[in-house]
Amino acid sequence: MTDDKDVLRDVWFGRIPACFTLYQDEITKREAEPYYLLLPRVSYLTLVTDKVKKHFQKVMRQEDISEIWFEYEGTPLKWHYPIGLLFDLLASSSALPWNITVHFKSFPEKDLLHCPSKDVIEAHFMSCMKEADALKHKSQVINEMQKKDHKQLWMGLQNDRFDQFWAINRKLMEYPAEENGFRYIPFRIYQTTTERPFIQKLFRPVAADGQLHTLGDLLKEVCPSAVAPEGSRNQTWVSSMADKNSATEPPLHHLPYSFHLFWWIQTYCKWDLLIRLYKLRCDPPHSRCILIPLQESYIRR
């Protein structure tokens, strides 16, 4: 399974170049230079931007600083969404670097959750892992782990340690020999074409007749509007990142709908986290489906 391991690494080490600029109305003692940073797709904004915060706080007075928050073209960025997901939803068709505006006041209470400490990020991350395992294994695998194993998952993410993370995560990707896969597929579908947050439903990896479900089966069942009708000129396709040589613009390869969903999740999703799909409406009448394994590899155009 060497290929699979390569994909796992590619997803883990995926990066987005970003340029952070201080919001023009923030009060500064002197001009603030923009700050450039490569953001890990699989992580969270508030976990990886300590240097950004320090950089801008250097030119500000203490009394003008409250909780940091980020915004892209007027949209507050939800720190609890993985960076890769935020980028693909909001900025994937724009030129790089991803231009993010930094704020230190007027926190948008209605749009964002507060992030007073790293503990909050850890709690959120662990809850995601637990929710995914609730679907995959009725929580049995994650609940049987010791506290130190949970800690290792978090430390692996926080310190960008692939091996450390996967030493534990691989257990969350296993399933009993007598089964054909997880109990339910952990997935979320994010659509750029709607205000609705996401679609998340129960979906088994195997059909009643024992056939493995495919990606197409999933989409037809839970997001039929994303599937182009038979014979239609409209194309709906799913593509995924495969080229590990590309630093910023990973090319795509198309996943056929006949792709076995469970294998795909094991290979591309890496984490036992939820996978995310969403649909981008670009030039009509085409609609593109973008698969984003949570905090993972992504499919984009």
Next chain:
Amino acid sequence: MAEEPEAVLQFPASAAAGGEGLTEVSPETATPEPPSSAAVSPGTEEPVGDTKKKIDILLKAVGDTPIMKTKKWAVERTRTIQGLIDFIKKFLKLVASEQLFIYVNQSFAPSPDQEVGTLYECFGSDGKLVLHYCKSQAWG
């Protein structure tokens, strides 16, 4: 594990953030109601599945957290966990600064912006979503 049948109460839609939209579950199944109505009335059965606007939630206290006098609630699918937290805190007369945690399956705490309808779809059983609430972190 049947709950005591609850009296039918009408809760006025509260103007406070997240406070509105919860109604007590009547002993009989509730009628389909217009979104703005806060009343639960006995009568014909609600259509099952996606067309049901409200889902049933059963709230269970953990540890020394005060127990809600009314445990069963019919909640709009789009109600968020934060909205539910605010409602429970008001109902229990907790101070705004006091924390309240909500857990699904006694194992994970959903994100405050998560909708109860989605949680019900994935983690509901026997026609309801059981949620445990606690003033401190119970399941990490």
